[in-house]
Each structure stands twice: as structure tokens, then as C-alpha cells.
Amino acid sequence: MVPEMSDHSGAISLSEDSSRRPLSRRQVFERRQKRRSLLIALASSLAVIGLLVALIPQTPGWYKVKRSFFNGPILDETFPALLRAFVKDIQIFLWCAPCILVLGMLLAICRNVRSPLLFPLRLFAAAYTDIFRGIPVILTILLIGFGIPGLGMDRPWNSPYLWGSVALILAYSSYVSEVFRAGIESIHESQRAGARSLGLSSSQTLRHIIIPQAIRRVIPPLMNDFVSLQKDVALISLIGPIEILRQAGIDKSKYANFTPYVGAAIIFLLLTIPETRFVDHLMSRERRRTSGTAVR
Amino acid sequence: MTPKILLDEVHKSFGTRSVLQGISIEVAQSEVIAFIGSSGSGKSTLLRCVNLLESIDDGAIFLDGVDISAPGLNADPVRQKIGMVFQSFNLFPHMTVLQNVSLAPHKVLGQSKKESESHARELIARLGLSDRADGYPDQLSGGQQQRVAIARSLAMNPEVMLLDEITSALDPELVGEVLDVVRELKSNGMTMLLATHEMGFAKEIADRVCFLHEGQILECASPTEFFNNPTHERTQQFLQRVTDAGRL
Numbered sequence: 001m002v003p004e005m006s007d008h009s010g011a012i013s014l015s016e017d018s019s020r021r022p023l024s025r026r027q028v029f030e031r032r033q034k035r036r037s038l039l040i041a042l043a044s045s046l047a048v049i050g051l052l053v054a055l056i057p058q059t060p061g062w063y064k065v066k067r068s069f070f071n072g073p074i075l076d077e078t079f080p081a082l083l084r085a086f087v088k089d090i091q092i093f094l095w096c097a098p099c100i101l102v103l104g105m106l107l108a109i110c111r112n113v114r115s116p117l118l119f120p121l122r123l124f125a126a127a128y129t130d131i132f133r134g135i136p137v138i139l140t141i142l143l144i145g146f147g148i149p150g151l152g153m154d155r156p157w158n159s160p161y162l163w164g165s166v167a168l169i170l171a172y173s174s175y176v177s178e179v180f181r182a183g184i185e186s187i188h189e190s191q192r193a194g195a196r197s198l199g200l201s202s203s204q205t206l207r208h209i210i211i212p213q214a215i216r217r218v219i220p221p222l223m224n225d226f227v228s229l230q231k232d233v234a235l236i237s238l239i240g241p242i243e244i245l246r247q248a249g250i251d252k253s254k255y256a257n258f259t260p261y262v263g264a265a266i267i268f269l270l271l272t273i274p275e276t277r278f279v280d281h282l283m284s285r286e287r288r289r290t291s292g293t294a295v296r
Numbered sequence: 297m298t299p300k301i302l303l304d305e306v307h308k309s310f311g312t313r314s315v316l317q318g319i320s321i322e323v324a325q326s327e328v329i330a331f332i333g334s335s336g337s338g339k340s341t342l343l344r345c346v347n348l349l350e351s352i353d354d355g356a357i358f359l360d361g362v363d364i365s366a367p368g369l370n371a372d373p374v375r376q377k378i379g380m381v382f383q384s385f386n387l388f389p390h391m392t393v394l395q396n397v398s399l400a401p402h403k404v405l406g407q408s409k410k411e412s413e414s415h416a417r418e419l420i421a422r423l424g425l426s427d428r429a430d431g432y433p434d435q436l437s438g439g440q441q442q443r444v445a446i447a448r449s450l451a452m453n454p455e456v457m458l459l460d461e462i463t464s465a466l467d468p469e470l471v472g473e474v475l476d477v478v479r480e481l482k483s484n485g486m487t488m489l490l491a492t493h494e495m496g497f498a499k500e501i502a503d504r505v506c507f508l509h510e511g512q513i514l515e516c517a518s519p520t521e522f523f524n525n526p527t528h529e530r531t532q533q534f535l536q537r538v539t540d541a542g543r544l
Contacts, residue, residue: 190384193382197379197380198448199376199404200403204403213388
């Protein structure tokens with residue numbers, strides 16, 4: 001990995017323009033440091049990669065692994081079907097995400113109500129988050145995906161798409177509600193005092209002052225959860241729908257070869273790597289915004 | 297005549313720490329009272345209690361003869377009549393200056409958006425911030441932020457203003473612009489309670505200066521009387537310390 005460079009000296013280039021102000025002592029030092037660390041990073045990366053490339057093919061099983069996991073012709077043949085199946089994953093993601101946001105926010109608000117009349121709601125929300133945060137997503141999907149269609153309802157109420165999505169929504173809304181709750185609690189008491197002193201009621205304060213600020217603050221961690229959701233959609237394959245993981249399994253059996261799984265992994269990475277980079281970018285921007293300057 | 301505000305033996309403690317120990321004071325319509333005292337003496341808590349941001353343990357607070365400290369009373373209508381300005385401004389950072397000022401009149405008083413905004417613009421202009429109306433709080437200087445906070449309170453047409461050390465977080469050269477606003481409020485006859493460390497200002501603007509010590513009012517007097525002939529030993533010590541520090 002190449003370490004991230006500070007761009008303090010990046011603006012000054014070694015240009016042919018000799019009329020420019022000479023570099024300060026610090027700038028000269030920083031440029032030398034930067035060049036040096038770049039060289040070290042490059043050399044060590046090359047060494048490690050070179051070693052891996054040289055050593056792995058020496059292992060006794062490599063030619064078999066290469067044939068059954070990294071098989072070019074099979075990848076070419078199965079990739080288009082995998083891509084088509086991946087559309088299903090994206091669809092499931094797209095209809096789950098808004099439901100998760102709404103449900104997660106409602107749960108977070110329920111856990112914040114102090115009115116005794118609404119105590120059952122608070123209890124319910126607490127139990128809900130405890131239960132669905134405590135069960136592995138895959139179990140939730142299996143239990144709901146196989147259990148509820150067992151009630152014998154007619155189409156479309158027995159669709160594995162429906163109940164698989166419901167299971168994802170239940171599990172993820174419990175995670176997301178905790179993120180929202182943390183966001184709500186992170187808003188400083190003085191904001192509440194400012195709003196209440198103007199005569200705003202507690203629900204008006206929550207709606208106009210607390211929640212808008214909380215949402216801004218939790219966008220980066222929320223995005224993280226949604227990158228996970230993107231991947232966990234594949235778990236629905238266990239209860240039937242032919243999405244990318246299922247499609248890869250079918251092709252694996254058809255060709256007696258694991259390459260389709262590698263193909264599926266590549267497709268996921270094509271989407272999730274840009275997503276996680278984007279989240280990292282948002283998070284570091286938020287850090288810079290809230291903590292002023294970064295200490296090097 | 298009923299006093300505008302009447303505090304009768306107000307007690308307040310946080311856990312085992314007793315912060316207000318029997319505060320009683322009458323405040324007449326249009327009177328300006330400055331509370332001074334070292335930090336921890338209870339000035340801020342006193343103002344927060346009058347705004348009902350803190351509930352009191354014992355005693356009573358009356359506004360126009362009505363007990364506003366009665367347990368179970370809905371605090372929201374009371375707070376509409378009592379504006380409060382905080383040491384740290386407490387502006388809403390996700391809203392523009394205009395939105396900060398117009399939010400409560402729109403949501404609480406039920407003014408139309410247009411009405412509340414045009415009223416807000418007038419107020420913002422009156423406080424000399426017209427060119428900042430569409431900016432966000434963190435783009436403003438401390439003095440400007442505090443003036444926005446005052447405008448936000450005034451937008452509710454309060455009958456009383458509580459000013460809680462409103463210049464303490466400001467750079468010295470920004471204090472003046474905020475105090476000018478308070479002077480203007482006084483000339484318009486606003487009833488005000490202020491907690492302050494600005495002795496010179498308390499002397500100038502207050503009708504009465506009250507010295508708080510360990511949750512009790514030790515003495516209340518006209519500024520001249522208070523600063524020239526303090527009767528209580530604690531007050532004398534406090535004023536001596538302030539004078540030694542070059543703040544008076």
C-alpha cells in the first residue's frame with residue numbers, strides 16, 4: 001500500500017519557471033521526505049507482490065486451483081449471466097434501503113420517547129433491536145424465509161423475494177436504529193435548551209432541531225451499514241431467489257468449476273470498493289470539519 | 297401593582313449539591329436587574345429556572361402574578377413570553393440566520409412562513425445583520441452570532457429577556473456590539489434579568505445590582521449604592537477581587 005501523502009508541498013511543482021520564489025527550507029525538506037517515503041513504499045510493495053507471484057505457483061496444488069478457480073474461458077462464459085443476476089441484488093437492495101431508513105428512524109424515535117403512555121412503544125423498540133441485533137442475519141433470513149411461507153398463503157404472499165427482503169429489513173433496521181439513536185444522543189443539550197427556550201415543544205424540538213442535525217452526523221456510519229447490506233443481499237439466495245450467488249452456484253455445478261464464484265466476487269468488488277472509498281472520503285471530511293486541523 | 301416577576305423562596309439542588317437556597321426577589325415591569333457573583337454562585341441556574349429549563353424544588357416563581365412554577369404546568373406557553381440568550385449562543389447550526397430567527401414564530405406562534413420571515417428580516421436588519429441573513433451561524437463572528445441569538449429571542453415578542461453571561465464567550469472587541477443591543481432593549485422598556493461579569497456594564501444599565509453567593513442573594517442595591525457602598529463583607533471582598541483584576 002502506498003501511504004497517503006500530505007499535499008502541503010504538492011502545489012509547488014519543479015517547474016522550469018526560475019523566476020519563482022525559491023523553496024523554503026521546510027519545503028525542500030518536505031519534498032525530500034515525500035520522495036523518500038514514496039520510493040520506500042514502492043520498493044516494499046514490489047518486493048511483496050513479486051514474492052507472492054513467484055512463490056504461489058510453486059505450491060503443489062496450484063495448477064489445480066488455477067484450473068478450477070481462475071479459469072479464463074469459463075469466466076468469459078458465465079460472467080454475463082452473473083451480471084444479469086446481479087441486477088436482482090441491486091433491486092432487492094434498492095427497495096430494502098428506504099424501508100430500513102424509515103423503520104430505523106421510527107425505532108430510534110420510539111426509544112427516545114419519555115411519555116408514560118408511549119412506554120409500550122419504547123419497550124417494543126428496545127426488544128426489537130435487542131432481538132434482531134442478536135441473531136445472525138442469515139438465521140433471520142432462514143427463519144422468516146422458510147417459516148412464513150409455511151403459513152400457506154397464496155401468491156404473491158409466499159414469495160421468497162418478499163420474505164427474504166423482510167428479513168433483511170428487520171435485521172438492518174435494528175442496526176440502523178442504533179446508529180440514529182447514537183446520532184440523536186450526540187446532539188448537545190444546549191441545542192435542546194435553545195429550542196425549548198423559544199417555546200418549541202419537545203416533539204417540535206426533536207423534529208426541527210435534533211433529528212436534522214443527527215442525520216447529518218450519522219451519514220458516514222450509515223453508509224457503512226448500507227455497504228454491508230449490499231453484500232448481505234446475497235444471503236437471500238439460501239431461500240430460493242436466483243440472484244448472483246445462486247446463479248454462481250448453478251454455473252459452478254454446470255461446469256464443475258469454482259470460477260463463477262470468483263466472477264461473483266469480482267462483480268461485488270466493482271460496486272463495493274467505490275462505495276467504501278466514498279464512505280472513507282465522507283468520514284475523513286467529517287473528521288476534518290469537526291476537529292479542525294489534523295495533526296500529522 | 298403586581299410585579300412582572302416574583303421569586304419566592306426558590307430552592308434548587310442538583311443531587312446533593314444545593315445551588316439555589318431561598319432566592320426571593322421582585323422585578324417590576326421594565327426593570328433591569330444584573331446578577332453578579334463568582335462562578336458557581338447560582339446565577340445561570342437562577343435564570344434557567346425562570347425560563348423553566350430547570351424545575352425548582354421548592355418555592356414559587358410568578359409571572360404577572362401567575363405561578364409558572366406549579367408542577368405539571370405546561371411550560372411551552374410560558375417560555376414564549378420569556379426569551380433567553382445563552383453564553384454559548386446555542387444557534388441552530390443547520391439553519392441559516394433567517395431560519396434561526398423565523399423558525400419559532402412560524403412553528404410556535406403559527407405565523408405564515410412569509411410573515412415570520414419578513415418579521416425576521418426586520419429584526420435582523422435592526423441588529424445590523426442584513427447582509428448575513430442567508431449565511432450560516434459558523435460563518436459569523438461571535439458577536440454577530442450572539443446578536444442573531446438575541447434576534448431569535450426577540451422574534452417571539454417576549455415580555456421578559458433573560459441574558460445569561462451573553463458576552464463571556466466573546467473576544468473583547470466584540471463585546472460592545474452586543475451590549476449596544478441590550479442598551480436598545482432597555483430604552484424600549486424591556487424587563488431584563490442578566491447574569492454578567494461585565495461590572496462596568498452592570499453599573500451602567502442595571503436598575504438594581506444583586507450579589508449572589510452560594511445560592512443566596514446577599515444584597516441588592518442601585519448600581520451607585522452597590523459599587524460605592526457595598527454593605528456585605530462578601531460583596532466587598534468580591535468587588536475588591538474584581539478591582540484588583542482590573543475589571544472595574
